[in-house]
Each structure stands twice: as structure tokens, then as C-alpha cells.
Amino acid sequence: MKDDTREKQWQDHFPRSLPRYVLMACLALVVASLGVVLTPARPPEPAEPPFSEQARAAALAETRQLLDAGSQLGTAPRNGSKDNSAESADDRSAAAGNPAVERTVTLLTLQAQALLALGESPADAASAASASGRATSPATSPATSPAAPRPATAAGLVLALADSGRQRLADAAKADGGMARLLAAVGTAQLLQASALAAETGTEAPAADVTPPQLSGTCPSPSASPAVPAAGKSAAEPSAAAASLSGALAATVRTEAQTIYGYQVALTRLGGDAAKSAAEELARHDALLDGAESLSRLHCSAVPPREAGYALGPSFLASPADGLADLEAAALPVYGDLVALSEGGTRQWAIAALFGSAKRAVRWGADPGALPGLESASMPTQPAAETPSQPAG
Structure with missing residues (x-):
């Protein structure tokens, strides 16, 4: 009898207590949500720099x-x-x-x-x-x-x-x-x-050579060969001509062709050890020209034709060693352009060529500066008439 009375009392009490339970549940939810909002989120880890x-x-x-x-x-x-x-x-x-x-x-x-x-x-x-x-x-x-x-x-x-x-x-x-x-x-x-x-x-010299990679591959789309920049642009102005990789490669080909011509002329006026060094460097430039032409074909770029000769100023003929130094220094911004505009094996080839040109410039008496191929103040300056220019005739 007492159990029935308790059950009846609970049944009567529960409807009256329901709003209280609902209120307590709502308060618990509010407190829990506030706790989630107020808990500071873990700051994201800074992204790794490029x-x-x-x-x-x-x-x-x-x-x-x-x-x-x-x-x-x-x-x-x-x-x-x-x-x-x-x-x-x-x-x-x-x-x-x-x-x-x-x-x-x-x-x-x-x-x-x-x-x-x-x-x-x-x-x-x-x-x-x-x-x-x-x-x-x-x-x-x-x-x-x-x-x-x-x-x-x-x-x-x-x-x-x-x-x-x-x-x-x-x-x-x-x-x-x-x-x-x-x-x-x-x-x-x-x-x-x-x-x-x-x-x-008087200390031991470190190894200071940069080996270029072996060039290989073929043009994936021969029909997409871009036009070659105008021949009127001098190789002494590589930044203006090299607006693209194909332009940079064309400027490199022309620069090497001019440099080879300069070495050929210098060899007729040099003697002794200077002539021997010039002959060795001429062989290196022949290889560089072949490499630049191969890279042009690899990147589906038209290869500028080799010219018969280039104009050289009187100062070059009077002092061919200094003229070769100027030619090597003038090649530095050309290879700097190619480094910036290329990637992969082509860039590695350009880096090796940049180092080689700077090394040869020093050997012939030029100062490539603190930033070879980049620092304009370190580029050789000479009258426009004495600057190796476009092909003669």
C-alpha cells in the first residue's frame, strides 16, 4: 500500500519538476558551450618558408x-x-x-x-x-x-x-x-x-670547378618553335633580349659565337703561354656553343645561324688579352639571365657556364665583381664603337 502511495506521489511530482529538469539541462548545455568557446584553440604552426x-x-x-x-x-x-x-x-x-x-x-x-x-x-x-x-x-x-x-x-x-x-x-x-x-x-x-x-x-687551394651535366633529350613539340629575337640586339645587352627562355638561349648562342670569333682573332696576335691558354679556352667555347645550340633544340627554340665574323674595336686588336677579358666578362650577364629563366639540367648547365666565364675573366685580368652575372657595376665598360657588336656586313 505504501509503495503504491510513493509511486503515485512520484508520478504527481515528476510533471511539476519537469520544467526544473529542462532548465538545468539547458544551463548545462550553455555552460558546456561557453567552455568550448572560451577554451583557446591551439595556434596553427607557422608554415615552413619556401x-x-x-x-x-x-x-x-x-x-x-x-x-x-x-x-x-x-x-x-x-x-x-x-x-x-x-x-x-x-x-x-x-x-x-x-x-x-x-x-x-x-x-x-x-x-x-x-x-x-x-x-x-x-x-x-x-x-x-x-x-x-x-x-x-x-x-x-x-x-x-x-x-x-x-x-x-x-x-x-x-x-x-x-x-x-x-x-x-x-x-x-x-x-x-x-x-x-x-x-x-x-x-x-x-x-x-x-x-x-x-x-x-700561401695556403692550399680548394677544388674550384663546376661540372656541367650531360645534355640529353629532344624537343617534345618541334612545331612549337618560337621565333628568334632580332639579330640587331647585341649580346652585350642580354637582359633586354632574354625576355624568355628561348630568348636567353638565343642570346647565349650569339654570345658564344662572338666570343669564339674573338679568340680566333686573338690567337693570331698572342704568343707563348698566352696563346696556349687562348687555344685551350677556344676549345671550351666551342663546346659551350655546341651545348647552347643543343639546349635550344631541346627546348624547341630556333637556333640563331652562325655568322662569318663580328666587328672588333681597335683596342681589342691592340691588346687581345684585355679584349678576351672583356668578352668573358660580357658573357656573365648572359649566363645570369639563363640561370634565372631556366630550371633543371638547363639551369645546372648555365650555372657551370657562369662560373667558367667568371673564372676565365679573372684569368685574363678582369674583375667579375662580388656578384658575377648580376652586378651591373662590375660589367666592363668601353666605348660603343669598341664593343663587340652585330655581325659585320
Whole structure:
């Protein structure tokens, strides 16, 4: 009887309590939703910078590191620093005040300025490099690897310069067009300066050669061959002519043809070791011209015809060695264009050709500058009448 009474009381009480239960459930839902809203979401992880930016940051960090090392190496003895190693002390003494060390510092200063991002100050770059640990190889680790030991001797600086130059060229093969050109220029100059520093400080010279890839393949669409840029454009003006890959290849073919003609003329006026070197370089340019023509066909571009001859100024005939230096230096922006406008094997070929031209320019007495193929101020200047121009006749 009592059980029936309790059941009846519960049945009577439940309808009256239902609104209370509904209200409590609504309040629980509100509290739960507020908790979800008020709980801060985990911030998304920052996107990894593009490879080109990683390569630029790493190049800047390592260039600044080399600059710092070169500056201290050149002034250490004058500041009274001592070293426990007699060999190291002799090395420092040989480097102090050495013009090659000073030129290395100047070159690295110019390169560090060129590698700054838009709106980035040297102080910002230095603090960013310090915070990130100064990367040295974005190809293996994006701008976070620990800094390498600072070179303490001229020999150490030579090796570090060469290693940095090779890494810049490797990164140039994979970076975006404009950045690839900048990295190729930086790497080329660093490799060349490593050799110059080694020669002038009496240290072992590093390996400083860039091997081009083997060219292979055929044009996938022969009917789509683009027109060749007008022959009236001089190879001394590659940026205007090379608005596309086909234009850059055509400019390269013309430049090599002009350079070969210059070497052929120079050989009739040179003697001794100079003539022997010119003959060796002529063979290399023959191979470069063949390579440029092969790449043109590979990319379905029309190959400019070889001309019978080119106009050379009186200064070239009077001083053929200087004329060859000017020809080699004039080829640098042509190959810089090709680096920027190509990719894959074609770009690797262009990087090797850029380095080769800069190396030959130095051999003949020209200064390719801190950014070969990019820095307009480093390009040779001569009267228009003396500049190798369009074919004679």
C-alpha cells in the first residue's frame, strides 16, 4: 500500500519538476558551450618558408659569419691577440693586412647587403641569424642548424669560403628564378675568392670547378618553335633580349659565337703561354656553343645561324688579352639571365657556364665583381664603337 502511495506521489511530482529538469539541462548545455568557446584553440604552426627564402636566409647567415671571421682574421695581430700554436700565429700574421683578406671582406660585405630581404636591416639579419642558430645548408636543414666554428686562420677561411660557395651553387639549382641568379652569383664569387685568397696567403687551394651535366633529350613539340629575337640586339645587352627562355638561349648562342670569333682573332696576335691558354679556352667555347645550340633544340627554340665574323674595336686588336677579358666578362650577364629563366639540367648547365666565364675573366685580368652575372657595376665598360657588336656586313 505504501509503495503504491510513493509511486503515485512520484508520478504527481515528476510533471511539476519537469520544467526544473529542462532548465538545468539547458544551463548545462550553455555552460558546456561557453567552455568550448572560451577554451583557446591551439595556434596553427607557422608554415615552413619556401625553399628560396630558406636558401637566402642561410646564405646571408653564412656570409655574415665569413665576413666576421675575415674581419677578425685581418686585424687580429694588430689588436695584439696571441695564439698558442706557432703555425696558427704565422698564418694569422700572413693574413693580417693582406690585400686578399681585405678584398675578401669587401666582397662579403657587398654580398651580405645583396642578400638582405626587402626592408630587412643588417641588424635585423644579425639578430635573426643569432636566434635561429645560423643555418649553413638549407638543402638539409631549414635555417636552424647550429653555427659552424668560426675560421681562425687563412686556411680555415679559404675552406669555409669554398664550402659556402659550393652550397650556394647547389641551392641556386633549386631556388626560384631571381633568387637562383643571386645565389649563383654569390657562390661563383665566393669560390673564386677562395682560390685568390689561397694563392695570396700561401695556403692550399680548394677544388674550384663546376661540372656541367650531360645534355640529353629532344624537343617534345618541334612545331612549337618560337621565333628568334632580332639579330640587331647585341649580346652585350642580354637582359633586354632574354625576355624568355628561348630568348636567353638565343642570346647565349650569339654570345658564344662572338666570343669564339674573338679568340680566333686573338690567337693570331698572342704568343707563348698566352696563346696556349687562348687555344685551350677556344676549345671550351666551342663546346659551350655546341651545348647552347643543343639546349635550344631541346627546348624547341630556333637556333640563331652562325655568322662569318663580328666587328672588333681597335683596342681589342691592340691588346687581345684585355679584349678576351672583356668578352668573358660580357658573357656573365648572359649566363645570369639563363640561370634565372631556366630550371633543371638547363639551369645546372648555365650555372657551370657562369662560373667558367667568371673564372676565365679573372684569368685574363678582369674583375667579375662580388656578384658575377648580376652586378651591373662590375660589367666592363668601353666605348660603343669598341664593343663587340652585330655581325659585320
